[in-house]
Amino acid sequence: MDPDIPFSRPRLTGREPELVAEVLRSPRWSGDGEMTRRAARLLERSLGGGRALLTSSCTDALEMAALLLDLGPGDEVVVPAFTFVTTASAFALRGVKLVFVDIRPDTLCLDERQLARAVTKRTRAIVPVHYAGVACAMNEITEIAAPVGASVVEDNAHGLFATWRGRPLGSLGRLATQSFHDTKNITCGEGGALIVNDPTLVERAEVVRDKGTNRARFFRGEVDKYTWVALGSSFLPSELTAAVLVAQLEAAEQIQSARQRVWATYATGLASWAERHGVTLPIIPSDCVHPAHMFYLVMPDLERRTAMLAHLRTRRIHAVFHYQPLHLSELARQWGGRPGDLPVTERIADTLIRLPLYPDLEHGDQARVLDAVTSFIP
Ligand SMILES: Cc1ncc(COP(=O)(O)O)c(C=O)c1O
Structure with a gap:
């Protein structure tokens, strides 16, 4: 039975078909053309x-x-255990040792207080995930990374348009990554971006993205032929994908204001119910501006989370849980993860619920979600 109220639904801004058609009429559909450049400049x-x-x-x-x-091999990379699989697997693929750390109970971001113990002289990267687009404690993380020469790679999949102390998330690490998967605020179905904040890495990043070749330099006329110069792969999206992204980025203000309205309606509508029933709502520190990517409830325990999800399902509302602890995953257990190692991650994985949040969630539908949630007595 399909839910009446989905968990997520991309907004069609209206410009997507026109821009995709522009690409289809052009001689170039592969990547790194005009649409790719337009999307990159907007970003x-x-x-x-x-x-x-x-x-x-x-x-x-x-x-x-x-x-x-x-x-x-021989390098170590520190990641939170409460994150998407690929925050970790991207590094595991290179043969590094992953070091999982716990998250903070308030923002659900990598707990910087646990970082000093996790970092060694072999640590080459720390990957803070700005959960729900709420910033990690970037000062502390940077201060711990610098003395061992570790690079900070922000996993900013959730955090486009969010800020920390007035600075955009995605601009704070040496590198940062964005997602345009269709549950994200800005989407082209499947898509992403690497943000290179260290200018010395830009040229090699182009090479890595383009199969390890210096083709970007060739297209700019800087070399007279292109060749294999480093290890890389095929990471470029096509111009068709980039065209959808341009349409979405051009409409970012409208998308964001609609999402903020939905987020604020949840926050106001659920505050007193949550307080009465021991449910926690998102906590936004005063130096963070969040991007209205996610609205979640932290239920008192797994039983009540399961019951709430079932209750919402009977009302034809699709709400979802989120990450399972990576240190306890089937693959990572072989590296020694044990239940109880990272208690906040393990509790949040059992108790968090994400509510439907998308720009076109109509007022009446959101009222139905609010009514369904508050009629559940945990
Ligand atoms: C924190 C985080 N990092 C990375 C990803 C992977 O994003 P993508 O689906 O664009 O590869 C996700 C997916 O939702 C995510 O939540």
Whole structure:
């Protein structure tokens, strides 16, 4: 039975068909053409100075980061255990040792207080995930990374248009990654970007993205033929994908204001119910501006989470849980993860619920969600 109210639905801004048709009428459908450049410039405008390289997913961008930092066996990379699989797998693919750390109970971001213990002289990268687009404690993370020479790679899959102390998320690490998967605020179905904030890495990032070749330099007329110059792969999206992204980025203000309205309606409508029933709502520190990517409930326990999800399903509302602890995953257990190691991650994985949030969630439908949630007595 399909839900009446989906968890997520991309907004069709109206410009997508026109821009895709523009590409289809052109002689170039493959990547790194005019639409790719337009999308990248729009992104760069929102991201405060870094160079944006479009990719086919955030996963691609993370894999590019691992290649670009030249990581390999003997190196260590610190990631939160409460994140999407590819935050970790992108680095594991290069043969590094993953070090999982717990998250903060308030923002659900990598807990910087646990970082000092996790970092060694072999740590080459730290990957903070700005959960729900709420910033990690970037000062502390940067201060711990710098003395061991570790690069900070922001996994900013959720955080486009968010800020920390007035600075855009995605501009704070040496590298950052974005996602345009269709549950994200800005989407082209599947898509992503690597944001290169260290100018010394830009040229090699172009090479890594383009199969390890210097074809970008060839197209700019800087070399008279192109060849294989480094390890890379095929990470470029096509111009068709980029065209959808241009349409979405051009409409970012409308998309964001609609999402903010939905987010604020949840926050106001659920505050007193949550307080009465021991449910936690998102906590936004005063130095963070969030991007209305996600509205979640943290239920008192797994039983009540399961019951709430079932209750919403009977009302034909699609709400979802989120990440399972990576240190306890089937693959990562072989590296020694044990239940109880990372208690906040394990509790949040059992208790968090994400509510439907999309720009065209109509007022009446959102009222139905609010009524369904508040009629559940945990
Ligand atoms: C924190 C995080 N990182 C990376 C990804 C991967 O994004 P993509 O689907 O664009 O590869 C996701 C997916 O939702 C995510 O939540």
